[in-house]
Amino acid sequence: MKFADLSLAPELLSAIDRLGYDQPSPIQEQAIPVVLAGKDIMAAAQTGTGKTAAFTLPVLDYLNRTPKAKGKGNQARVLVLTPTRELAAQVADNVEAYGSDLKIKSVVVFGGVKINPQMQRLRGGADVLIATPGRLLDLHQQNAIQFDQLEVLVLDEADRMLDMGFIHDIKRLVKLMPKRRQTLLFSATFSNEIRALAKSFLYKPEEVSVTPPNSTVDVIEQRLIAVEKQQKTQLLAHLITTNDWFQVLVFCRTRHGANRLAKKFAARGIDAAAIHGDKSQNQRTRALADFKAGKVRALIATDIAARGIDIDQLPHVVNFDLPQVAEDYVHRIGRTGRAGASGEALSLVSHDEFPQLQAIEKLLKKEIPRIEVDGFEPLNNLPASRPAGSGKPAGQKQGRNSKAKKKPATGKNRNHSEAKRGSRNNRKRRSGPRNGNQKRTKSD
């Protein structure tokens, strides 16, 4: 299918053309006709599948062909709610890019920055308002924005909004909106909670879904290294320096852990910055900009802060800790290999993280290949994963003191030389992300 087959406005097709998209992604192919038909939709799609364009393009098309209702000035016609500031900023970038040939006023608002400039931008309302729920409620309470003429509501990454406890804010906001509206719900998963939410907010929604865990993740080379917990910092520093990784996104489970790792790296001469919810908006913006510009080599993030980070050609993602929720693994590694680019995702897994590993491999329906690094073999064995479908453990993985042999050295060497090659290639391509994301604020 081509974009031209989707009956979108020529102004949108020209913008898509400029962005160099060849054809709609599967979620776009499925969702765009439903949204153009004015129906409510429940779409299961992960980040990295092109989901933002899947709702932005038909919504812009709608705004373009439907005149604005007459009425009070401070109204929003379309509202996109997102869980994090990063995602809000990224959606806003997309709206601007796709709508550059249309007369559309878009405004993005989120917490952590001054409210007054946002109130000023909202004067006269907005065609598309992209917002995080808490700040939006504040703005409404201060009479900066009204929703009684809202036409389309988009809930982006609804599962994450629920995880982050935004349900009450969302319910309060939805009460302010007209019952007759179009509602689009995008979520990585359809949990019972999401279905309950859909039942109360959506009218006869059409369900569409793509299987992004595989389509996105297949282009990403995934590997894991079994290692003692205490050796993880040393191992990662070793990998970064010996493989000459210039840009690596590292995930830690906690804010504290992220700070600690950034300090340890700094002490070892590896430029690193932490990005998480305890950092001010300015700190987060600077850390991300420095990382994108290549001034910071390792960006150490928590799951929430990293949501929505979109960096072209991000070559390496490392799970310093495995996430507690298996789906987060897919979100994390989706930071690399975006829109078809290849990338590498490496997990450092200690013995105590085996249950999380099992849950992740069950979700992926495959085992993550293991590699070993000389001098970092674990003392405590990380059990072998269950082969798909067997239901039985495949036997124990061997530790340092065991007689069994490690993987052949060629596998190991291949890994290192590939990593080197990858980093050099990527360095060449590094200069400047495609869509000017740096100027945007990105944090949770």
Ligand code: AMP
């Ligand atoms: P998203 O899932 O919305 O975060 O999009 C992931 C990335 O895919 C973004 O960098 C988009 O610019 C890009 N993208 C979206 N749609 C397409 C498409 N049809 N072809 C190529 N790239 C796309």
